[in-house]
Amino acid sequence: MTDGFSFQIASRDAQARRGTLSTPHGSVQTPAFMAVATFGAVRGVSADDLGKLGAQILLSNTYHLHERPGEALVQKMGGLHGFIGWKGPWLTDSGGFQVTSLGDRVKLNEEGVSFSSPLDGRKRMLTPESVIAIQEALGPDIAMVLDECRPHGEGTKSTETVSDKPSAQAAMERTLRWAERSQAARKRSDQAVFGIVQGGAHTDLRRRSAQDTASMGFDGYAHGGLGLGESAQERSALTAEANALLPEEAPRYLMGIGKPMDILDGIAAGVDLFDCVVPTRNARHGSLFTSQGLLVVRNASFKEDDSAIDPECDCPTCSQHSRAYLRHLFHVNEALGARLASLHNLRFYYRIMEGARKAIETGGFDSYRDDMAKRLTEKLV
Amino acid sequence: MTDGFSFQIASRDAQARRGTLSTPHGSVQTPAFMAVATFGAVRGVSADDLGKLGAQILLSNTYHLHERPGEALVQKMGGLHGFIGWKGPWLTDSGGFQVTSLGDRVKLNEEGVSFSSPLDGRKRMLTPESVIAIQEALGPDIAMVLDECRPHGEGTKSTETVSDKPSAQAAMERTLRWAERSQAARKRSDQAVFGIVQGGAHTDLRRRSAQDTASMGFDGYAHGGLGLGESAQERSALTAEANALLPEEAPRYLMGIGKPMDILDGIAAGVDLFDCVVPTRNARHGSLFTSQGLLVVRNASFKEDDSAIDPECDCPTCSQHSRAYLRHLFHVNEALGARLASLHNLRFYYRIMEGARKAIETGGFDSYRDDMAKRLTEKLV
Numbered sequence: 045m046t047d048g049f050s051f052q053i054a055s056r057d058a059q060a061r062r063g064t065l066s067t068p069h070g071s072v073q074t075p076a077f078m079a080v081a082t083f084g085a086v087r088g089v090s091a092d093d094l095g096k097l098g099a100q101i102l103l104s105n106t107y108h109l110h111e112r113p114g115e116a117l118v119q120k121m122g123g124l125h126g127f128i129g130w131k132g133p134w135l136t137d138s139g140g141f142q143v144t145s146l147g148d149r150v151k152l153n154e155e156g157v158s159f160s161s162p163l164d165g166r167k168r169m170l171t172p173e174s175v176i177a178i179q180e181a182l183g184p185d186i187a188m189v190l191d192e193c194r195p196h197g198e199g200t201k202s203t204e205t206v207s208d209k210p211s212a213q214a215a216m217e218r219t220l221r222w223a224e225r226s227q228a229a230r231k232r233s234d235q236a237v238f239g240i241v242q243g244g245a246h247t248d249l250r251r252r253s254a255q256d257t258a259s260m261g262f263d264g265y266a267h268g269g270l271g272l273g274e275s276a277q278e279r280s281a282l283t284a285e286a287n288a289l290l291p292e293e294a295p296r297y298l299m300g301i302g303k304p305m306d307i308l309d310g311i312a313a314g315v316d317l318f319d320c321v322v323p324t325r326n327a328r329h330g331s332l333f334t335s336q337g338l339l340v341v342r343n344a345s346f347k348e349d350d351s352a353i354d355p356e357c358d359c360p361t362c363s364q365h366s367r368a369y370l371r372h373l374f375h376v377n378e379a380l381g382a383r384l385a386s387l388h389n390l391r392f393y394y395r396i397m398e399g400a401r402k403a404i405e406t407g408g409f410d411s412y413r414d415d416m417a418k419r420l421t422e423k424l425v
Numbered sequence: 426m427t428d429g430f431s432f433q434i435a436s437r438d439a440q441a442r443r444g445t446l447s448t449p450h451g452s453v454q455t456p457a458f459m460a461v462a463t464f465g466a467v468r469g470v471s472a473d474d475l476g477k478l479g480a481q482i483l484l485s486n487t488y489h490l491h492e493r494p495g496e497a498l499v500q501k502m503g504g505l506h507g508f509i510g511w512k513g514p515w516l517t518d519s520g521g522f523q524v525t526s527l528g529d530r531v532k533l534n535e536e537g538v539s540f541s542s543p544l545d546g547r548k549r550m551l552t553p554e555s556v557i558a559i560q561e562a563l564g565p566d567i568a569m570v571l572d573e574c575r576p577h578g579e580g581t582k583s584t585e586t587v588s589d590k591p592s593a594q595a596a597m598e599r600t601l602r603w604a605e606r607s608q609a610a611r612k613r614s615d616q617a618v619f620g621i622v623q624g625g626a627h628t629d630l631r632r633r634s635a636q637d638t639a640s641m642g643f644d645g646y647a648h649g650g651l652g653l654g655e656s657a658q659e660r661s662a663l664t665a666e667a668n669a670l671l672p673e674e675a676p677r678y679l680m681g682i683g684k685p686m687d688i689l690d691g692i693a694a695g696v697d698l699f700d701c702v703v704p705t706r707n708a709r710h711g712s713l714f715t716s717q718g719l720l721v722v723r724n725a726s727f728k729e730d731d732s733a734i735d736p737e738c739d740c741p742t743c744s745q746h747s748r749a750y751l752r753h754l755f756h757v758n759e760a761l762g763a764r765l766a767s768l769h770n771l772r773f774y775y776r777i778m779e780g781a782r783k784a785i786e787t788g789g790f791d792s793y794r795d796d797m798a799k800r801l802t803e804k805l806v
Contacts, residue, residue: 085762090741090764128750347498360471369502369509376489379469383469
């Protein structure tokens with residue numbers, strides 16, 4: 045195990061796990077949600093704000109930071125912990141998913157991912173080795189390996205649709221080879237690296253990927269390439285199948301997932317870490333999560349509503365402002381609206397995780413999940 | 426004097442005054458700066474933030490709130506104090522200046538100001554009476570009369586240039602007639618109303634305006650139509666001349682002014698209240714006030730600068746983030762940059778006022794002003 049890094053599971057409730065992830069910059073109570081600080085900042089929300097909302101660990105994007113301001117500058121300023129206000133644990137993704145989303149600009153081969161930068165048109169390349177080197181410069185507590193991520197279902201932007209199994213298998217196998225190169229490229233003994241399970245929506249591929257990735261002895265394991273077309277039920281099954289083959293005492297991370305119920309499903313399937321832009325992106329569009337269902341704050345029905353966004357919420361927005369005021373801010377395009385909504389949605393996510401942790405401890409996770417499922421399908425109008 | 430409203434001067438230093446303005450929603454130590462919450466929010470900054478930065482009183486714009494969400498809604502939600510998170514004192518402007526800036530859309534006559542709304546094209550009209558009624562619905566602690574505001578100098582957008590004295594005189598005389606109508610229209614006994622001195626850049630007109638406005642017995646007096654072409658020296662002289670004719674025991678407000686040195690000049694001329702969008706507007710453009718001079722945060726020289734924006738500042742931005750990080754946020758257009766810059770610039774303004782109040786108390790205002798003048802003319806590159 046990497047220096048300063050450990051994972052202890054304190055209690056279980058069926059497949060759900062309640063653990064503590066220790067890192068060189070502090071510990072994380074799991075299951076945990078990681079807010080996404082794309083360019084080293086969660087849109088309009090500071091590290092100080094995040095700490096007050098209940099954040100324990102943040103995620104930033106290797107690809108974005110590599111482009112601007114560049115890992116050399118971040119390293120010179122003391123790494124992510126020195127450059128940005130957040131002194132607690134950081135995780136960075138590998139950039140593979142972001143690069144793949146550049147579409148026509150990208151070429152994949154065995155060496156790595158080549159692309160022309162949307163910023164300046166320059167040719168760039170990410171390889172398993174360079175992605176480790178970049179992250180060792182950025183200095184997060186947890187780095188991710190470069191993986192090949194293929195869309196596998198309807199509802200994605202790709203022209204590929206369900207179950208092109210040979211290409212899913214090829215991507216999974218390449219991800220395994222890249223994972224070995226990543227392990228070999230590591231120079232820092234104080235930075236954890238997580239391997240990534242791929243295999244599209246195919247149980248057998250996911251199982252093989254989990255087994256072979258686990259055999260490489262990573263500090264933790266992620267499920268990649270999900271949320272790209274499969275149903276929620278399929279995702280739960282794929283995640284649970286792979287988890288059964290991953291070492292029990294290593295943390296598991298479901299990348300880029302998702303909405304509150306997706307996260308609760310992931311916890312039920314044995315996942316410990318999550319990240320997603322949904323709380324902040326939805327907030328900027330005026331879509332707010334509440335304990336009574338989804339609230340679209342621009343709606344006319346909230347025009348004279350002086351109640352809090354969520355009467356059960358303890359966030360700064362709910363304790364100080366009304367639905368009517370938030371609606372007004374969105375209608376006049378005042379930046380404070382997006383910020384107050386982001387604070388609320390982030391706190392909603394952190395509260396969901398707090399509730400999940402408590403429920404696992406007391407063996408009541410299933411009923412917690414059922415209760416949230418009922419609440420979250422409501423729509424406040 | 427209006428119910429719950431009083432003004433006590435505790436000490437003087439030449440013309441500068443150190444006072445306490447009491448309102449139904451709390452007291453304000455003067456000289457004081459009012460941040461501008463145009464649509465009921467200071468761009469990206471919440472009432473809670475403002476309180477922590479040292480705000481005592483906020484200003485909102487009658488015209489903007491009249492358009493959206495409308496004074497009827499604000500009134501229904503408990504007025505500005507109920508609708509917005511800020512429970513302390515509020516002042517609203519009269520909307521006259523904003524409407525005048527609509528240019529071709531505006532027609533002025535003795536009745537009032539007619540204009541077609543840039544929002545929906547509908548014809549609207551503000552009269553001295555309607556402006557009082559709107560503000561009585563909005564419910565600020567201090568309301569302003571409708572005035573006619575004429576640009577009088579070079580450097581304004583108007584085609585009129587320096588010293589069209591007949592039109593300045595006509596506007597000043599109309600403002601006096603409107604002030605009388607405003608006084609007659611008042612229905613609330615718990616809302617202070619300030620009269621406005623006009624007269625362009627003409628000392629004799631300003632003097633007559635001050636005398637005649639004072640004779641109407643307002644709760645306080647503002648200098649309007651300045652910052653529209655006159656030099657800083659002219660402005661100081663015009664303000665001081667008018668102040669000499671206003672009642673000593675009424676608060677004086679220099680509307681829409683200005684940069685830090687403009688404010689210190691105003692204090693020296695005997696002004697108690699100020700407002701301006703400069704701190705927040707400049708912040709959004711990356712222009713930051715510091716005790717060492719102006720800092721343009723995008724500049725390459727700050728790329729690897731790990732010092733605080735202003736090492737003498739106690740704001741959340743300076744205590745937690747570096748110039749290099751702020752520069753990065755501006756370069757990637759991250760909304761957090763504008764917010765952190767706004768928090769800093771607002772705190773800089775509040776600190777300037779704290780320093781001025783202390784300096785007046787100890788009879789050292791002149792040297793405080795001289796010291797700040799030296800610091801503020803520097804440019805950090």
